[in-house]
Amino acid sequence: MSVTRDDLIDFIYDEARMLDEGRYDEWLALWLKDGHYWMPLDYKQADPLHVTSLMYEDIFMLKLRVERLNGARTFSQKPKSRCHHVLSRPFVDEMDEVAGRYVTTTFMHYVETRLDEQFLLALTARHELALVDGRIMIANKRVDILNCDAAFGNIQLLP
Numbered sequence: 790m791s792v793t794r795d796d797l798i799d800f801i802y803d804e805a806r807m808l809d810e811g812r813y814d815e816w817l818a819l820w821l822k823d824g825h826y827w828m829p830l831d832y833k834q835a836d837p838l839h840v841t842s843l844m845y846e847d848i849f850m851l852k853l854r855v856e857r858l859n860g861a862r863t864f865s866q867k868p869k870s871r872c873h874h875v876l877s878r879p880f881v882d883e884m885d886e887v888a889g890r891y892v893t894t895t896f897m898h899y900v901e902t903r904l905d906e907q908f909l910l911a912l913t914a915r916h917e918l919a920l921v922d923g924r925i926m927i928a929n930k931r932v933d934i935l936n937c938d939a940a941f942g943n944i945q946l947l948p
Contacts, residue, residue, distance in 0.1 A: 889920035911935035
């Protein structure tokens with residue numbers, strides 16, 4: 790299978806839609822087993838392992854997060870948080886057909902709301918994608934918050 794720029798861009802939009810619609814199990818199925826979701830704490834942070842991050846989750850932690858979000862007994866999520874992603878058109882930064890590796894960058898605004906509280910984040914998402922058995926999969930995702938040095942409350946969902 791040959792992957793086009795439009796395939797990669799559609800994948801990014803589809804992922805955001807899954808999150809907005811609360812289709813977390815479908816979203817989780819997009820991930821490679823050794824993938825990581827990283828949200829750095831500092832501007833231009835280079836190391837997720839030896840420097841504190843807002844989150845650095847492997848597939849096990851992502852599964853736990855999805856179980857909590859889907860759970861009926863998650864009392865802190867009654868009513869459940871909701872989110873909305875507003876994406877600029879993703880940039881395709883790398884396309885390595887031979888290795889089946891692709892990298893995109895997407896600038897976006899992310900809104901999360903629950904009860905009377907709503908907050909807005911300006912983000913940059915960098916996806917490292919891989920082609921596995923004819924499917925585009927997320928190998929790694931890095932989400933940088935523009936004002937990462939501000940104080941934040943709980944981010945319940947996945948920007």
